[in-house]
Amino acid sequence: MSETSRTERPRPDACPGALHVHAAADGGLARVRVPGGELSAGQFRTLAEAAEQLGTGGLELTSRANVQVRGLGDGCENELAERLAAEGLLPSPTHERVRNIVASPYSGCDDGGLLDVLPLARELDTRLCGNPELAGLPGRFLFTVDDGRGDVDPLRADVGLVPVGADAVSLRLGGTDSGVLVRVRAAVHAAILAAEQFLVERAFQASSAWRLAELDSGPRRVADRVRARLAHDDVTAAAPTSLGADPVPAQPRFGVVGRRDERVTVAAGAPLGRLSREQVSIMTRASEAAGSRLRLTPWRTVVVPGLSEGEVEWWTSELDTHGLIVDPSSGWAGVTACTGHPGCAKALADVRGDAARALRHASSPTGGTLPVHWVGCERRCGRPRGRVVEVLATEAGYEVGLDDEVWASRVDADRVSAAMEAARRTM
Ligand code: SF4
Incomplete structure (x- = not known):
């Protein structure tokens, strides 16, 4: 087990809650x-x-x-x-x-x-x-x-x-x-x-x-x-199976993600982590056809377990029609953003609106490529672990970066897509 050194916090944490708004x-x-x-x-x-x-x-x-x-x-x-x-x-x-x-x-x-x-x-x-x-x-x-x-x-x-x-x-x-x-x-x-x-x-x-x-x-x-x-x-003395010193972060999965006992599990992604009431409604209707339980994942997807083989295609198509991510090759797959303007006072841009615009400009589905994270300032909230293409809002426009290399700088939202797509395809 690695040794760690002490970090001090000047104040108690201020994480929001349901009652601590x-x-x-x-x-x-x-x-x-x-x-x-x-x-x-x-x-x-x-x-x-x-x-x-x-x-x-x-x-x-x-x-x-x-x-x-x-x-x-x-x-x-x-x-x-x-x-x-x-x-x-x-x-x-x-x-x-x-x-x-x-x-x-x-x-x-x-x-x-x-x-x-x-x-x-x-x-x-x-x-x-x-x-x-x-x-x-x-x-x-x-x-x-x-x-x-x-x-x-x-x-x-x-x-x-x-x-x-x-x-x-x-x-x-x-x-x-x-x-x-x-x-x-x-x-x-x-x-x-x-x-x-x-x-x-x-x-x-x-x-x-x-x-x-x-x-x-x-x-x-x-x-x-x-x-x-x-x-x-x-306590048991069974020999442990090592998971490795630094396990690799799992990636989100979309569409059919599991089968067991003739029941199928489907995962649908929330574009940029947000769900409209209509999107929640179609998910709850799907789950009601399969036991009325859902699971949220740390990859901002929603899992509907227990669908029958005969109805899974229909429900997957309905989820897709409502703008949810069910295809791993969707350009929205693997794209995240911080809160940005107007929800965050520190934001230099409406990163969520701009990310949506850039994705609409993207030339083709980008499945199998690197994740992208849009941030409204250098605090970089919510940046996923591992290799990530970062689209950072600055006073002068957006900067697209990967692995300490800048792929584009001072570009507006309409010109981010080309650099973002190229960086995503880097191996
Ligand atoms: S990265 Fe900056 S703009 Fe985005 S949520 Fe954090 S503080 Fe706000």
């Missing part, structure tokens, strides 16, 4: 946590209705598989909270900002993982909300529950669980292997212990850290504390 340039911004990414069709519909009736309309999907409502008017916070609570989306007001649990979104939908981890994610959420001390976790503290395929483990969570054998789950701390292996029945207990011990170690170091890896030797010290508190028969 952030005052953005375009009005109130509420972030609703969706543990494990699991939503019912009714919950998804309620969120879209609330966004339209109380905010500026449309839902934003986040890189932690949560949902944001923007542009809330004055006094709308209470109405939003009441609607969320009535749909079971606010089970613990004291813990609403700390329910940051990302689970492998295709788990149980195909044969790709070692374990269906959605039940573990649900149990983790229940125990997290039932633990008063853990309401004190920072809003940025992240749990991941990977099903063994290694798709959410690269998010480098503060506390991660990854099955590595028939009855062995590896505890990951600060994105590194802690060396602690527990039985499946003790996995959630180990994750809760790790979160508790993060708070204990943070107090011991008199630190204001938001993330476990920001503590002085945080992963090692918390691992030692967890190991000392686990019961002998919670």
Whole structure:
């Protein structure tokens, strides 16, 4: 396990929540946590209705598989909270900002993982909300529950669980292997212990850290504390399967993403991470034909599991007709953007509007190419890990860059496409 050095934070984290609404340039911004990414069709519909009736309309999907409502008017916070609570989306007001649990979104939908981890994610959420001390976790503290395929483990969570054998789950701390292996029945207990011990170690170091890896030797010290508190028969000595020192970030998938027991799973992408009410409506209708459950992913896609073979083509075509990404070769696939103008006061451009214009100018589908991220200023919010073509707004126009090389500078939105497309095709 790598040693880390201490990072100090001058203030408590100010992550928005459903009750802790952030005052953005375009009005109130509420972030609703969706543990494990699991939503019912009714919950998804309620969120879209609330966004339209109380905010500026449309839902934003986040890189932690949560949902944001923007542009809330004055006094709308209470109405939003009441609607969320009535749909079971606010089970613990004291813990609403700390329910940051990302689970492998295709788990149980195909044969790709070692374990269906959605039940573990649900149990983790229940125990997290039932633990008063853990309401004190920072809003940025992240749990991941990977099903063994290694798709959410690269998010480098503060506390991660990854099955590595028939009855062995590896505890990951600060994105590194802690060396602690527990039985499946003790996995959630180990994750809760790790979160508790993060708070204990943070107090011991008199630190204001938001993330476990920001503590002085945080992963090692918390691992030692967890190991000392686990019961002998919670721990297993099974040999772990290595996921690699620095797992590669998974890419979004679109269209049919899984088949199991004659049921098909489809994933649809939200262009630039935003969904209109009509797009949410078609997704909820598709899910109602297949068990009424949906899953949000950290790649800003929505997964509809359980469709029958006979209807999958029709639903996929409907999702496509509504402007959702179901074809991996779509020019919209792999393109992300920060909030930009008018939602962010620091933005030098309306990056989302300009990205949409540039994509309409793009000459051909760009499947199989590098991701692109548009940002409205040098803070570079939301930039994905790994190799990314960056389109940066500056005072003088846009700059297109990749790997520290500038491909175009001082260009307007209409002239970004050529440089962006060329950079995306670089191997
Ligand atoms: S990168 Fe800049 S413009 Fe974009 S959201 Fe962050 S601060 Fe705002």
